[in-house]
Amino acid sequence: MNRIIEKSHFSEHVVKLVVEAPEVAKARKPGHFVIVRTGQGGERIPLTIADADVAAGTITLVVQEVGVSTRKICALEPGDCFNDLVGPLGRATAVGKREGTVLCCGGGVGVAPLLPIIKAFKEAGNRVVSVLAARNKDLIILQEEVARYSDEVLIMTDDGSAGRKGLVTAGVEEVIQREHVAEVVAIGPAVMMKFVALLTKKYEVPTICSLNTIMVDGTGMCGACRVHVGGKLRFVCVDGPEFDAHQVDFDEMISRMKAYDPYTN
Amino acid sequence: MTDRMEKNEGRDAAWRRELRDAMPAKERTAIPRAVMPMLPGEFRITNNDEVNQGLSEEQAVLEATRCLDCPTPTCIEGCPVNIAIPDFIKNIQRRDLPEAARILRKTSALPAVCGRVCPQERQCESRCIYNKMKKAPVAIGYLERFAADAERDSADTKIPEIVDNGIRVAVAGSGPAGLSFAGDMRRRGFDVDVFEALHEIGGVLKYGIPEFRLPNSVVDAELDTLRAMGVRFHANTIIGKTLSYDDLLNMGFRGIFVASGAGLPRFMGIPGEELSGVMSSNEYLTRINLMGAGRPGYDTPVLKGRRVAVIGGGNTAMDSVRTARRMGAERAMIIYRRSEAEMPARIEEIAHAREEGVEFLTLHNPVEYIGDDKGRVCGVRLQRMELGEPDASGRRSFVPVEGDIVTLDIDEAIVSVGVSPNPLIPDSIDGLNVTNRGTIAVDEAMQSSMPLIFAGGDIVRGGATVILAMGDGRKAAASMAEKLLADA
The missing domain is CATH 2.40.30.10 (Translation factors)
Incomplete structure (x- = not known):
């Protein structure tokens, strides 16, 4: 207990x-x-x-x-x-000194698991820029804590009630265009991670995402969390939860996350 | 051989001689093998009650009478833990049930479990002298279960006397290998802590094997016996994650037995396997057995398919398909690429499945799952097979019948084609040698590349039976005890 x-x-x-x-x-x-x-x-x-x-x-x-x-x-x-x-x-984030900015973007409650990663990259001596995104200002969380460990914080809201109006990808693209970004870490809803990955792939910026698939035991036994990464079957609970976002089959993941929708509410 | 002789030393006791002389062998061999009383198939699929109801005392005593009490009992050789089989059986015959149970406990930490789930037809019973006479072997498994159940029902479980030696040992995993190791080490006086990753103690006995084959109350009674002996259990603790190897050493543990079991389910890598409604047997059984899915008061959801295909021919496949019938499936089908003769499942499980209305599509192998517009499985394409020459496994191989593919409507598929070892511990302890299959490498003494770490069960074997895992636990306990006591 x-x-x-x-x-x-x-x-x-x-x-x-x-x-x-x-x-x-x-x-x-x-x-x-x-x-x-x-x-x-x-x-x-x-x-x-x-x-x-x-x-x-x-x-x-x-x-x-x-x-x-x-x-x-x-x-x-x-x-x-x-x-x-x-x-x-799960496996811990691979944190280290990068040759360029580390861009951390969090959507909704994804900001919570992102916070310790922001902190760790900052402590490893990196320039850290964070992009926080949500539907509206009430759903932006941990802004102060994120700011404490970031060199700069961009806020993006769907309705413009805080920061700038627009999607997370707009903020990410702006940073990538203006400075050398060595790595992107994206945590949030699967759809958000999918579009961040599509964007950063265009700019060839290595991108890590953290997957929140369905799990039962979470200890490498049930296989409910399986997802194809780079064409290989991987288990989020023991091989992840973080993967190369450019290799993750997000459409498969999004479809599988609905597997029990008729059974839960 | 010496083991077998030792195990049979009680044969010269006066009472054993009297029993042997009381009835001529010819008369005894004329007694038909006991028939296990069981619930009828159509009733079984309406509930989760245990199928086999157990022998009555009269049945058990009569069955025990059949045993010829051979001078060199080959049955003991067929048992992976060398239970003193004639000794416990003859005690049943003279109705000394506590003594029969005591003999079982000397070699097995879980007799009520083994009596239910061991493949006796391939082990002890396959070596019974009756086979040579072309008669049905003595029902050793039924008798083992009878003696263990009688002890539990009498609420008079004998706790062995223990002389503490104060040496602490840790066990990772509370399945059959871990429990058997824990019991043996505690009997030798060691201070034993068992760490379990899940929230329930019991490993595969709880999450895997269904209630209708092994009731949880039977497992719990065995756990209570271990607790009464002084074994401590810690749920929700993962060795290598929650507690590191160094943490364990700092806590004063002098030896660690890793019995973390099977892990990652295997899939076939065919198109459509990612569709919703296609899952591993581990997922399906864990949801229902461990998480209580489908019962009132439990939050975990489970898919209740109407047409369920279970892929595979092992015991886990049978457990899954029989569970599907109980969850309301109108069609529950075993899809197996070879014929029934090659199925690894126990004969009894196959028979029980058939009685429960399970359909068998042998010589069929899935090649593709078909999905609907919502990404849910709605069909499976099956390649027809025919038998070929025996392969490396000694079983007849399967050869696709060119162009012969059938499509079957299904709304749930349960893939039960084996598991790989659990990667958590091999991944998180540096210096632990792992084979290319992902199992922990051990020597004959079950010792790993790290002197303080021993391992056994599925984490070493990849995928085996309850009794083989228990045998590993026993062996590891014997060698670790010897080493630690020599060092002390």
């Missing part, structure tokens, strides 16, 4: 939870995720770790309500517990 220590709302349907998990806090690296389970009959849900505090023995998770299980998670209050929490899972 892992206790919720702190809870805050980023928006009506997006919640930040600080959770007791001392071993995970110690072992995790940027890019890692955990699996949580809420309630006796709960589903196993993968969530990328947004932050960790080794001294306090806690990790931070950012959750968006999209279905039965995330609704249960978002209803948890400080003092409540996850029935189960396991991790850290």
